Amino acid sequence: MKNHNQPLLLRLGGDLGLLVHRDYRGLIYRSSIVKVSVHLRKAGDVAIADYVEMDPLSTVRATRIPNNSLGLVMLAMLAIPRGFVASYSDIAELLNMTPRLVGLFASRNPIPVIVPCHRVVNRDGTVGGYSAWARDGRGVKALLLSMERVRINGFKVDREHFMDPRELKDNFYRIYNYYHALISERNGHSEED
DNA sequence: GTACCGCTTTTAT
DNA sequence: ATAAAAGCGGTAC
Numbered sequence: 608m609k610n611h612n613q614p615l616l617l618r619l620g621g622d623l624g625l626l627v628h629r630d631y632r633g634l635i636y637r638s639s640i641v642k643v644s645v646h647l648r649k650a651g652d653v654a655i656a657d658y659v660e661m662d663p664l665s666t667v668r669a670t671r672i673p674n675n676s677l678g679l680v681m682l683a684m685l686a687i688p689r690g691f692v693a694s695y696s697d698i699a700e701l702l703n704m705t706p707r708l709v710g711l712f713a714s715r716n717p718i719p720v721i722v723p724c725h726r727v728v729n730r731d732g733t734v735g736g737y738s739a740w741a742r743d744g745r746g747v748k749a750l751l752l753s754m755e756r757v758r759i760n761g762f763k764v765d766r767e768h769f770m771d772p773r774e775l776k777d778n779f780y781r782i783y784n785y786y787h788a789l790i791s792e793r794n795g796h797s798e799e800d
Numbered sequence: 801g802t803a804c805c806g807c808t809t810t811t812a813t
Numbered sequence: 814a815t816a817a818a819a820g821c822g823g824t825a826c
Contacts, residue, residue, distance in 0.1 A: 705822095708820080713807050716807095805822105810819085
C-alpha cells in the first residue's frame with residue numbers, strides 16, 4: 608500500500624494548512640490545523656496539495672466516524688454546507704442534547720475542517736470557541752468562515768448565513784442514513800451478526 | 801459511586 | 814457589560 612501512513616498537507620488559504628492522517632485502509636481519522644511555512648521548515652518531505660472540500664456523503668465514506676454521541680454530532684456538522692452556519696442550540700435541538708454538550712463534543716472533533724465544526728456558532732451570532740487552534744482559536748475560526756465567504760462583523764456572523772433548521776434536519780437524516788448503510792455494509796462483508 | 805469539565809445559553813445584577 | 818447557574822454525558826478518580 609502507498610504512503611497512507613504519512614500525513615498529507617493540504618493548503619487551506621493564506622499560511623493555513625491541514626495535516627491529514629489516514630489509517631492503513633486510507634480512511635481519515637485525524638486532522639490538525641498548522642501553519643504551512645512552519646510545517647515545511649520542520650518536515651520538508653511531506654506531500655502537499657490544495658484542500659478541496661468533499662460533499663458530505665463522500666466525507667462520510669472517506670473518514671472514520673465513531674458510532675456514538677460524538678459521531679452523531681460530527682454527522683450533524685456535516686449537514687451544514689459551505690457558506691452557512693448553525694448554532695449550538697440548533698444542533699442540540701436536532702439531537703436532543705443541550706448546547707453546552709454539543710460544544711463539548713465539538714471540542715473533541717478529531718477531524719477539524721473536514722468535519723466542519725467551525726460552522727457551529729453561538730445563537731446570537733458571535734463566533735464562539737474553537738480549540739483546534741490553541742491560541743486565538745476564535746480568530747482561526749473566524750478566518751475559516753470568512754474563507755467560505757461567510758460575512759462577519761467584528762465577531763458576529765450575519766443572520767443571513769444561519770441555516771433553516773428544517774434543511775439542517777433533512778441534510779442530517781440523509782447523511783445519518785448513509786452512514787448507517789455504510790456501517791452495515793462494512794460489517795456485513797467482514798463478519799456476521 | 802462522585803466530582804469535575806466543556807467551542808453555551810439564559811437570567812440577574 | 815459582566816456574572817452565575819443550569820444543564821448533560823463523558824472522563825477520571
